[in-house]
Amino acid sequence: MLESNSIYILGYSGHAYVAIDIALANNLNVKGYFDFKMVDNNPYKIDFLGSEYSVDIRSIVKSDVVFPGIGDNNLRKKAVNFIESNNLNQTTLIDLSASVSLLSSVNKSTLICPNTVVNSMTVIDKGCIINSGAIIEHECKIGEFSHIAPGAVLAGNVRIGINTLIGANAVVREGIKVGNNATVGAGAVVINDISDGEMWVGNPARRIR
Numbered sequence: 001m002l003e004s005n006s007i008y009i010l011g012y013s014g015h016a017y018v019a020i021d022i023a024l025a026n027n028l029n030v031k032g033y034f035d036f037k038m039v040d041n042n043p044y045k046i047d048f049l050g051s052e053y054s055v056d057i058r059s060i061v062k063s064d065v066v067f068p069g070i071g072d073n074n075l076r077k078k079a080v081n082f083i084e085s086n087n088l089n090q091t092t093l094i095d096l097s098a099s100v101s102l103l104s105s106v107n108k109s110t111l112i113c114p115n116t117v118v119n120s121m122t123v124i125d126k127g128c129i130i131n132s133g134a135i136i137e138h139e140c141k142i143g144e145f146s147h148i149a150p151g152a153v154l155a156g157n158v159r160i161g162i163n164t165l166i167g168a169n170a171v172v173r174e175g176i177k178v179g180n181n182a183t184v185g186a187g188a189v190v191i192n193d194i195s196d197g198e199m200w201v202g203n204p205a206r207r208i209r
């Protein structure tokens with residue numbers, strides 16, 4: 001539960017736009033963004049507050065929350081580590097159209113996008129993205145900083161490791177385990193377990209790296 005109704009965005013590009021829409025729909029006041037430099041394109045007309053590394057972010061943010069607006073898993077992890085090491089407040093952001101089971105848990109700094117389904121007893125760790133229209137079935141586990149891209153389907157009891165990308169519209173068969181730092185290409189149909197660091201594409205998915 002959010003203790004503040006104001007939020008700051010760390011990183012301001014395409015993925016941040018989605019996060020901001022969801023924040024606004026949840027009646028949060030988006031007070032500004034931190035990034036390496038002022039962006040040229042500022043569709044939400046929010047204030048640039050400087051690089052998080054060059055300003056005293058704690059004095060700006062105070063009791064409000066900071067949310068990572070970054071799609072890349074590694075950069076989002078870096079942002080969340082920064083947020084944590086500065087003891088800044090975090091939240092989850094869940095779009096109002098998402099269906100998240102009461103028996104599932106979603107950890108901090110994770111974004112649950114529009115029209116997603118997270119079914120019963122699924123556990124989603126911190127810093128993840130469950131992108132638009134993804135379906136995460138019952139009893140799945142998704143490790144921190146992973147991204148389930150738009151339209152992907154994880155059937156029941158699927159395990160996804162840390163820092164892993166499941167591409168858009170991919171399907172992962174029930175009970176499959178996908179390791180850490182793995183990549184599943186867009187549209188893949190995964191019917192075998194995938195080990196750490198591997199990249200799989202196609203239907204049925206085959207290993208290419």
Ligand SMILES: CC(=O)SCCNC(=O)CCNC(=O)[C@H](O)C(C)(C)COP(=O)(O)OP(=O)(O)OC[C@H]1O[C@@H](n2cnc3c(N)ncnc32)[C@H](O)[C@@H]1OP(=O)(O)O
Nearest residue numbers: 131149150166167168183184185186187188200201202208
């Ligand atoms: C809101 C958002 O935008 S969220 C972002 C969602 N993004 C996605 O879902 C994209 C997921 N990424 C992909 O599918 C990428 O193609 C990757 C990561 C699998 C591979 O990308 P790269 O490392 O650049 O590989 P590259 O494009 O060189 O392709 C390597 C080979 O795999 C094939 N390949 C790549 N992606 C796929 C795919 N999704 N399905 C089938 N084959 C594929 C290529 O044709 C190529 O084959 P070849 O060697 O026979 O010519």
